[in-house]
Amino acid sequence: MNDNHKLPKPEALIFDMDGTLFETDTLLIGVHERIFTTLREEGLHEGPTPPVEKLLGCLGMLLEDIWNIVMPDSSEAARKRADELMLQYELEGLVAGEGTLYPHVETTLRELKARGCKLFVASNGLEDYVKGVAEHRGIAGLFNGLYSAGEYKTATKVELVARLMKDHGIGAAWMVGDRSSDVEAGKGNGLPVIGCAYAVYGRQEELRGADVLIRDFRELLELQHSRIE
Structure with missing residues (x-):
C-alpha cells in the first residue's frame, strides 16, 4: 500500500x-460459455465463442459497450438477448453457490x-x-x-x-x-x-x-x- x-x-x-x-471470473467463465451456446442455438451467433478474457477485460463498462467489444459484428437482437441471458445465467449461478x-x-x-x-x-x-x-x-x-x-x-x-x-x-x-x-x-x-x-x-x-x-x-x-x- x-x-x-x-x-x-x-x-x-x-x-x-x-x-x-x-x-x-469465478462466476462469469461458466456464464460466458452458456450465453454463446444459447445464442448459437437460437441462430443469433455464428462461429466460436469469443475468448472469455475479452469479456473479463470489459468488466466495469456499461453492458451496451461490453457487447460492442465482445461481439462487434452482432445484431441488436443478439446483443439484447445476450443481456437477458447474462442476467439469467448469473442469477442461476449465484443461487447454485457459484462465484466468490x-x-x-x-x-x-x-x-x-x-x-x-x-x-x-x-x-x-x-x-x-x-x-x-x-x-x-x-x-x-x-x-x-x-x-x-x-x-x-x-x-x-x-x-x-x-x-x-x-x-x-x-x-x-x-x-x-x-x-x-x-x-x-x-x-x-x-x-x-x-x-x-x-x-x-x-x-x-x-x-x-x-x-x-x-x-x-x-x-x-x-x-x-x-x-x-
Missing part, C-alpha cells in the same frame, strides 16, 4: 462490485461498519445482478445503499456516484475500485480514490490517478484507522 497522508477521514466508503468486492468474494472482503466490511463507516456500492451493472451478488454472498445487510446503472439509468459512474451522494447527504467519502471508471467517478465528485491493484481484470494503467493502491482488501482497515481523529 502506498499511503497518502493527504486523504481526509471518510464518513462513507463507496465500492465498485466486479473486480473490487466480487471475484467475477475476494479474500477478506466480508470480514473487512463488517469491521468498517462496526467502526461507524457508511458503506455503499456503485456499479455499472444491472440492478438484479448487483443486489443478487450482495444478497447471495451474505453482505447485503452491511450496505447503506446498493446503486447500479441498471436501476438508476445513469450514463456514467460519475453520475451514479453523484446521485448516491446526494440521496444520502454524503460529504466526505472514498471511492474504492479497480477500473478507470472508478477513478473517474471519484475524481469527478471530488473524492479520493483507493485503487484495488489486486484485481486482474483491469490494466494497471487504469488506476493511474488513484490516491492510494492496495494489494490486499484488509489494507483498507489500516488506511481508515489512520484517519480516525
Whole structure:
C-alpha cells in the first residue's frame, strides 16, 4: 500500500462490485460459455465463442459497450438477448453457490461498519445482478445503499456516484475500485480514490490517478484507522 497522508477521514466508503468486492471470473467463465451456446442455438451467433478474457477485460463498462467489444459484428437482437441471458445465467449461478468474494472482503466490511463507516456500492451493472451478488454472498445487510446503472439509468459512474451522494447527504467519502471508471467517478465528485491493484481484470494503467493502491482488501482497515481523529 502506498499511503497518502493527504486523504481526509471518510464518513462513507463507496465500492465498485466486479473486480473490487466480487471475484467475477469465478462466476462469469461458466456464464460466458452458456450465453454463446444459447445464442448459437437460437441462430443469433455464428462461429466460436469469443475468448472469455475479452469479456473479463470489459468488466466495469456499461453492458451496451461490453457487447460492442465482445461481439462487434452482432445484431441488436443478439446483443439484447445476450443481456437477458447474462442476467439469467448469473442469477442461476449465484443461487447454485457459484462465484466468490475476494479474500477478506466480508470480514473487512463488517469491521468498517462496526467502526461507524457508511458503506455503499456503485456499479455499472444491472440492478438484479448487483443486489443478487450482495444478497447471495451474505453482505447485503452491511450496505447503506446498493446503486447500479441498471436501476438508476445513469450514463456514467460519475453520475451514479453523484446521485448516491446526494440521496444520502454524503460529504466526505472514498471511492474504492479497480477500473478507470472508478477513478473517474471519484475524481469527478471530488473524492479520493483507493485503487484495488489486486484485481486482474483491469490494466494497471487504469488506476493511474488513484490516491492510494492496495494489494490486499484488509489494507483498507489500516488506511481508515489512520484517519480516525
